[in-house]
Amino acid sequence: MSTHSFFRPPRPATWLLxxxxxxxxxxxxxxxxxxxxxxxxFQHGPRAAHRWYWRQALKSVAKLAFVSLRTSPLSxxxxxxxxxxxxxxxPWLPEHAQFAILHLIRNHVTPYHADWYSYVFxxxxxxxxxxxxFCLFIGFLVGLxxxxxxxxxxxxxxxxxxxxxxxxxxxxxxxxxxxxxALLEVQLFMIDYPIMLILGGGxxxxxxxxxxxxxxxx
Amino acid sequence: xxxxxxxxxxxxxxxxxxxxxxHIVLLALLRLGxxxxxxxxxxxxxxxxxRDVSIGAxxxxxxxxxxxxxxxxxxxxPTPERGGRSKRFFRVSSKGILAIQRTLKAFQSMxxxxxxxxxYCT
Numbered sequence: 578m579s580t581h582s583f584f585r586p587p588r589p590a591t592w593l594l595x596x597x598x599x600x601x602x603x604x605x606x607x608x609x610x611x612x613x614x615x616x617x618x619f620q621h622g623p624r625a626a627h628r629w630y631w632r633q634a635l636k637s638v639a640k641l642a643f644v645s646l647r648t649s650p651l652s653x654x655x656x657x658x659x660x661x662x663x664x665x666x667x668p669w670l671p672e673h674a675q676f677a678i679l680h681l682i683r684n685h686v687t688p689y690h691a692d693w694y695s696y697v698f699x700x701x702x703x704x705x706x707x708x709x710x711f712c713l714f715i716g717f718l719v720g721l722x723x724x725x726x727x728x729x730x731x732x733x734x735x736x737x738x739x740x741x742x743x744x745x746x747x748x749x750x751x752x753x754x755x756x757x758x759a760l761l762e763v764q765l766f767m768i769d770y771p772i773m774l775i776l777g778g779g780x781x782x783x784x785x786x787x788x789x790x791x792x793x794x795x
Numbered sequence: 796x797x798x799x800x801x802x803x804x805x806x807x808x809x810x811x812x813x814x815x816x817x818h819i820v821l822l823a824l825l826r827l828g829x830x831x832x833x834x835x836x837x838x839x840x841x842x843x844x845x846r847d848v849s850i851g852a853x854x855x856x857x858x859x860x861x862x863x864x865x866x867x868x869x870x871x872x873p874t875p876e877r878g879g880r881s882k883r884f885f886r887v888s889s890k891g892i893l894a895i896q897r898t899l900k901a902f903q904s905m906x907x908x909x910x911x912x913x914x915y916c917t
Contacts, residue, residue, distance in 0.1 A: 586878075602854050605870075608880030609833030609850050614874050637851020644855050 584618035587609055587627055590634035596728045596782055598636045599645040600789065606641065606676030610634070645726035646733065651729045656722035660734045660774070663715045712770045715778020723778075729786070731778030813898045819844065820856045821865065823896050824887050832871070832882045857885055865891030 592605060604627055619628035693737055696778050719734055720727035813821065823839040824831045840846055862865040871882040879897055885897075906912055 585847035598854075599858075602858070604880045605833060605883035606850055606854055606876035607874075608882060611878040611880065612834050612876055613837075633849055633851075636849035637854075638851065640855040648858070661877075728856075761846050786908075 584615055584626065586621055586630050587613045590631050593638060594634050594641070594785060596779060597645065598641040599648055600725055600785075602641070602644070606637070612677060615788045639734055642726075642729040642732070646729045650724065651717050653723045653726055653733070656730050657734045657737065659722060660715050660719040660731075661737060663718070664712075664734075664770070666711070709769055712773035713777045713780075716774035716779075717781055718777070719774070720778035720781030724785075727782040728775065729780040733777045735774050736772060739772070811894055812899055812901060816856055817860060817865075818854070818895065819846075819886055820891055821855065821860065822832070824866065824885050825892075825895070829886075831885045836885070841914055854861055860891065861885075863890075863894075864888060865894055 591610075594607060594610070595603055610630060612632075614626050614630050617629055716731050716734075719731050723730035816847050819840060820836065823836045823843075824854055827835050827839055833850055833853060836857075837850060838849060840853075857866060857868070861868060865887050868883050870886045871884055873881045874878050890908055
């Protein structure tokens, strides 16, 4: 067995680079890293090669993400604007839908009078789940619109969301310092929303990469 | 108006001088000739000026230089030591050579007569 097939670069680092690199550069970037990894693994051992590969991947991700944003500024800007507008629906659209469903169940499917606690539980859980799913959908849509920079544009949208929410929270805290418990809840959402947005973009990127691989193999 | 047009306008330099790293990368490409691709460019820079650069930084710079028309590229054949992936070879265009000359000339013009620098240069 040759050394090249024996030593394999760490998959998560390769995946990370695949997610952020522009489509036309991904193959050559990963090929270059693979080539140097094989040489290093043969000369200094797989552990040193793994460390080197991870360091290269982490140092390269931001640069490659910036390249992919720079190459398609119009589609990225459009996608981020659409995503940001849609995000303003997150606090109330899923909530209305959940209430409508629960209302239907309560009045037409399973009439209940005593099970108040389960009703409250489903209201709380389903609203949160609905909001997260809606964020995932927005991330998916932004990824579809920003072809070639799916992850970079959803990361950009997430940073914008964090910035705007942070400014609003600071302003609210400045105006009324007694709002702490409610603000804490909003801060928790600040962590969840960006994760779901990036996940949505990642799903689109993964589907497109798989398609591109199948296409090149064929 | 296409996005590539906007990209080129964004990258179009107000004066045609190269940045420090752009200059280094272009000189590395010239030194390597027909064997200039990511790995060799990175190693050349590392061995000549002892600067540890990431492959991402090299590709970001090459992408910028290509958009400015200073560099051209083509894909080679896939090889097993690269996990079946192809190499992208780079070449400096005539426009790129002019840019290198212009930047070198500007440096030389600025250096001549500066005594504190001449002491280190000789």
